[in-house]
Amino acid sequence: MNLDLFDDPPLWEERISEGTVVLRGFALARQEEVLAAVQQVVAQSPFRHMMTPGGYTMSAAMSSCGQLGWVTDASGYRYTRQDPLTGNPWPAMPDTLLHLAISAAERAGYPGFQPDACLINRYDPLAKMALHQDKNEQDFSQPVVSLSFGLPVVFQFGGMERSDKTQKIVLTHGDVLVWGGVDRLRYHGVLPLKAGIHPLVGEHRINLTFRKAGRLSDLI
Ligand code: MD3
Numbered sequence: 575m576n577l578d579l580f581d582d583p584p585l586w587e588e589r590i591s592e593g594t595v596v597l598r599g600f601a602l603a604r605q606e607e608v609l610a611a612v613q614q615v616v617a618q619s620p621f622r623h624m625m626t627p628g629g630y631t632m633s634a635a636m637s638s639c640g641q642l643g644w645v646t647d648a649s650g651y652r653y654t655r656q657d658p659l660t661g662n663p664w665p666a667m668p669d670t671l672l673h674l675a676i677s678a679a680e681r682a683g684y685p686g687f688q689p690d691a692c693l694i695n696r697y698d699p700l701a702k703m704a705l706h707q708d709k710n711e712q713d714f715s716q717p718v719v720s721l722s723f724g725l726p727v728v729f730q731f732g733g734m735e736r737s738d739k740t741q742k743i744v745l746t747h748g749d750v751l752v753w754g755g756v757d758r759l760r761y762h763g764v765l766p767l768k769a770g771i772h773p774l775v776g777e778h779r780i781n782l783t784f785r786k787a788g789r790l791s792d793l794i
């Protein structure tokens with residue numbers, strides 16, 4: 575793959591913590607391509623509200639692309655190779671998404687990122703995500719890259735315990751958050767989305783989260 579195709583966009587970088595950085599506006603130059611890629615993915619694997627193991631319906635609507643997709647139902651949280659809604663493999667990860675995630679990780683100090691899963695979250699007004707840790711992945715040595723589009727949201731960046739104090743940071747259209755290393759297992763969440771209309775995305779926030787979810791040995 576040719577990363578030279580991607581000119582480095584202008585950048586305002588905010589370090590949140592040792593392993594965590596926000597690249598403000600990093601995805602702006604690719605916004606149309608990314609949103610078209612999302613449309614293409616959800617045409618094959620539609621957004622749906624999944625159920626938590628505890629029996630609650632998640633307020634964010636989700637889909638996935640890549641080799642692995644994140645799912646939750648009565649039997650738990652996990653990654654699957656097939657979309658349980660369609661029975662088909664998850665749609666392939668579009669190159670434009672893969673390249674953007676790899677270049678953001680590199681820019682944030684994590685070279686060699688090999689994402690195999692991209693979870694796409696759609697937040698409608700009042701949708702939220704309670705504090706949680708991302709720990710369904712096999713390999714915590716790789717970072718996580720999150721792209722935000724559409725309406726702004728307040729995200730909560732916590733500690734290693736659910737009860738730790740949280741830092742609140744606004745994520746808005748085009749922002750990319752990269753976290754890894756010592757911050758990989760921090761608690762985090764997002765507050766309820768405030769209603770509004772974004773000129774390109776409409777009445778939603780779209781978040782794409784790239785992870786290396788499978789085992790390193792799966793590559794061999
Ligand atoms: C990780 N999504 O899908 S990503 C998720 O905005 C998820 O849709 C949220 O959490 C979303 O699992 C948040 C951004 C984020 C922010 C802070 C973190 C992830 C973080 C702090 C530590 C670890």
Ligand code: FE
Pocket residue numbers: 706707708762
């Ligand atoms: Fe998370």
